[in-house]
Amino acid sequence: MTIFRQAKWNEPIVYEISRDSKEGVLLDEEFRDYALRFLSKLPKHIIRDSLNIPSLSEVEVVRHFTRLSQMSYGVDLGPVPLGSCTMKYNPKICEELASDRRIVEAHPYLDEEDVQGLLEILYTLQKWLAEIVGMDVCSLQTPAGAAGELAGALMIKKYHRDLGEGHRDEMIVPDSAHGSNPASAAMAGFKVVRIPTDPRGNTDIEALRAALSKRTAGVMLTNPNTLGLFEEYIVDIAREVHGIGGLLYYDGANLNGILGYARPGDMGFDVAHLNLHKTFAAPHGGGGPGAGAICAKGALADYLPVPLVEYDGRKYYFKYDVPRTIGRISWFYGNIIPAIKSFLYIATLGPLVKEVAEVANLNTNYMLKKLSALPGVDLVYGYGRWRKHEFVISFEKLYKETGVGAEDVAKALLDRGFHAPTILFPLIVPEAHMIEVTETESRENIDNLINAYKEIINIAYTNPSEIKRSPQNTSVKRLDTVYGNLPKNIALTYRSLKGKTA
């Protein structure tokens, strides 16, 4: 068994370390007289008289958060095989360069002529991404993937309205889709029509056909889908969707599996979002910030959010006159720092992005082969097919035979020094583990992960209660998701928590 024990600090909540008399930074009081005169001009009731946040010295702040960091886990510590999250290694050179003062201190309202280098990076990245997905234009305005989905859904909506087809109010989404797809469609005012998955793991083309109508605005697909399977009938789907006047939306979360091998634009997709923090190695930051891109071709390109970065042969500039733009999806120009990391990533690899897809897929299929041979494990969809960037296995059999389910296995992986994969998703696979090791895990690491699964399954058959007690080696043991969600227990701030425990 891999020896792993996470740090466990008995670290109080920051409010309980605090003492009022301390300060963590030295501030000048040069302008205090001016300040007092200033405040005397304001009505008293709009001046604050009490604020109670913690006050710590500098070293206490550093220790507190360093201790917290030791109770966290990221790619730099070990594999994070979360499916559809593409938790690849974040190259350190990208981190270092993107924190350059010339970037982080650049004000968004500097004149274009003064930030030509920055604009060149953004323009070039737009071009590279458009080439990668086979679209005409990309906008970096979207701060994350879901913002790209909203932008795309709004573009589709406006496109139909401009054609006098505002009655198209349905967005078709397969049942294997990421939850953000139906959520984005609904945010843009569409009714969501759900399509099942066929036994080979494709979107059921008969059901899709039956769902297409004059009310169809578009179809949102992820390809490869969340089962890690390429949509085999994508060409037919595109033809039929276009045939009834609908549009095809590409969710780029899973682009890693076809990078350099196939392009959504060539498949017939009209609009696509990308997650720069997945495919293009910008870090996830514990949940964000990420960065997105929204790309379009043909008529849809006129609907992209503004501004775009343009080049007139002499200078780079922000282009606002996109004829039918949906407007701004966010302020300024997007999440620049992660976007620059992705620029540096693509600049480094260049044509080697093909290696990314090849090795991601090799790693996936190698691991799938080993795992699917284990007792208690099943595939459910797409037997005999190659997976792309990820695969999904079901522990339903294991659960029935031992009482150990997908969540228990996940917690037991934590005990062995691995982050768990995405679990209980996609919803169409019972007791699912959705596993994506990416191209940045070595064979040794993958073998270690496989061995951990093997060991867990063995123990599940011999001593299931041991697995059900997991995790033991993390900073806390298994947390009670029911307790924390009971209305009487809900505590979202220290103030409320103190009120409840007092």
Next chain:
Amino acid sequence: MPHPWIPNSYIKNELMKEVGISSILELFNDVPRELLLVKNLNIGFGRPLTEYQLVRVFDNLMKKNAYSYKVPPFLGGGVCFHYVPAVVKHVASRSEFYTAYTPYQPEITQGITRALFEYQSLMADLYAVDVVNASVYNGSTAMAEAVRLTVRVTGRKSAVISRSTHPEVIEVVRTWSEPVGISVSTVDYDRDTGRVDLSELEDQVRKLKPAAVAIQTPNFFGIIEQDLKEVSQVVHENGSLLIVYEDPIFTGILEAPGKLGADIVVGDTSSIGSGLNFGGPSAGILGIRDPEEKLLRQLPGRLIGYTKTVDGEDSGYIMVLQTREQHIRRERATSNITTNSTLEAIKAAVYLTLLGSTGLKKLGESIAGRTAFLVERLKSVGLEPAFKEGVYLREVLFRHPNVSDLRNFLKRHGVYIGPLVDRFYPELSNCGLVCVTEVHSKEDIETLAELVRKFSEVMAS
């Protein structure tokens, strides 16, 4: 060709044998043949770069940026140049934080859930509200989410926003609202005070009965909105909800929006640890004052809450109320938000903890003091504030007959002011913003004033 970032690219043959294929192309046998790319993509520089080559490429690009701050920039427009303490950068560079995913396995990521719980707690105290979520993308999308939240809660389909709210924020609200039938109208500002026109606001609210009234303070012109209490009364009398956008940097000196009647508070962390970043990223702050718990179930975004371990012996923090979210509720979710701005929220928590109550108050005062000094110095060299009766904080909208030339003149001396606001407010054609923060010394402000004086001399001659 293998690459060090892709360890198994060196042993592809070995893995191919394990998998049972003789050509990589077999892995793509389900991709229709006509879709398979035969050419190499035209990306990057045509070949892989070594790390040092990349450094050179990057450095050459950076050299194409012409800007050079001789003194810290006086640029404003919603985001200003604030100092990011070394401690904040240090903590954010801990790779246990920045290379982690969303804490879906909270037992192994307690550091993140804990830090986010502290962020939520700190923000709730700053704004005097009950709940703040674990962040959205930035201030502009926080406002857009806030408006949509009020529509879900009230069932009404319109929003009224003060026209002096950041114009790009208003644009974002429109993009997110109007296509789904939420109408957005604006209330003008008073030409003397720069504050929201109360009587126009009252008329609109009575007439439209909107879901929300949204107002920013200090507003885009840098003017403190002094009538929030009055606004709140009108808003609530008409069954609407009040959204207040306030930069957290001011919460040490200005009364908390939650105490002045705001139902929803919105802000951005650019000033408290995120920095400028050419506009992003930062974290969007979104909070609710919710005594009757009418808003909580409609709040978008992740929420971290306290819980116990299953064995009851220990405690920890997890994501709660996830049934509001897209991965559970799909098309019936409160929002599509997935990735948020966790790392920026953690930075904000570090920043606030470092400053503490006294520090935040002192910082607010130091910005207020500098603003008063700036206004005094600018007046002395003939630059008049655009709103004579307004009280400015951090940013000052001033008027000058040759504002564009003045700005360029200053820029040639490494002193940056702006933006000019006529692109957003055509009627303010000769007006520009100057922003002053804790980074500006007395000498910096004197330098600015002296250059303005010189410019007038040059113009006169």
